[in-house]
Amino acid sequence: MAGTSSSSNASTGGYSLMGYIKDILTLKGDNYEEWKRELDLAFILGEVDWVLTTPCPIEPAEIFRGEKESDAEWQKRERDNASLIMSYDIEHAKWSSANKNCLAAVKNTIEPTILGSIPEYDTVSKYLESIKSQFTGSSKFYATQLIKQLVTERYHGGGVKDHILRMSNMACKLKQKDLGISDDFLVHLVLSSLPKNFDNLVVNYKISTENWNIEELISNCVQEEERLKETNGGSFNLVKDKEKSHRSPSSKEKQPQHLPQKQQFTVETKSVSPLQEDKTFQERSS
Structure with missing residues (x-):
């Protein structure tokens, strides 16, 4: 069972593909060729590159019994069709998972300002074609x-x-x-x-x-x-040097932090007034 699970993850992308995303450059506009090269490498290492050239599996058509078809012939066709449907379900689930993982990987490596300008597509192959048309040629x-x-x-x-x-x-x-x-x-x-x-x-x-x-x-x-x-x-x-230069305006904004010192000074100034009045009173009394 463990071997089957590992093989399934490898064929559909799973965690293996996600592990390579962090090494892919972010698409910013001028680095399309390098970005695409690293993306292709991640797909190969993640064993999902096949989804770029493999179309979505087509569901088998529903079958109907012919008027002159014998029971044996009909049962044989039903068994064959059931086998096709089972194979389709497996292949479609595998393809859908790989396609979904690849689409997520591609979108996660595109700068947000660019991502919003790219039309949405259901397949990663068409999505990549759209990106290529925008960043190559005379675009x-x-x-x-x-x-x-x-x-x-x-x-x-x-x-x-x-x-x-x-x-x-x-x-x-x-x-x-x-x-x-x-x-x-x-x-x-x-x-x-x-x-x-x-x-x-x-x-x-x-x-x-x-x-x-x-x-x-x-x-x-x-x-x-x-x-x-x-x-x-x-x-x-x-x-760090640039951050220091950016802090200089904020240092002016932080000037209110010195207000407690000014308030304390004001309080000390007011506290002198009663002493002056007391001294004046004593002089008058003498």
Whole structure:
């Protein structure tokens, strides 16, 4: 029984497929090819890739006895049909489970803002075809996602060179769709995507009369990152630095926390008044 249960889970996806989802990239628009490659690998390892090419089993048609059909012939056909129905029930349950698991896996690896724009389909194969049509070829939706990704991209660590190359790759894809941007504009976008650690580099570029190309931008940014690492003992936390910069406005909002001190000061000021009145009274009495 244990062997049968294990085989059933493997053929329909079950827990095995869910274990691979965490390793799949989130589909954001510009990473469709890499996302699809990792998704296909997860389906293969989860042993459910067959559902992408296997259509939903068709239920056997209802049979009727012929007018001239003998009892023996009819009984034989009934037995054969019962066998077909049993086979259909098993295959349909297996297919439905695998299809459901794969659909859930696909939707779980898509960015929510993109997920809402994808039409719903009953089969994972049609659902994936719809996604492919939006993120390949001359799709306007794909171009829009690329532009949004490029403009909102931010560096959160992992190597500034890879970050710049990733943004440059987005720009190249836009150029292929006749939506190319100039190298100067791309340089400004990259510099705008860097955290506050790189402010000195950004300022130096702005006051300089020279314009960098992508190669020069990469070289200067890598040098600056290495300098920052040396200054901070070999490493530094970019995300933490950005969080600090985001806390500065909230520190103003937290000023009311100092109110108890002001109230205490006010109370102390009022407590002096009776002493002054008592002193004045004594002077008048003398």
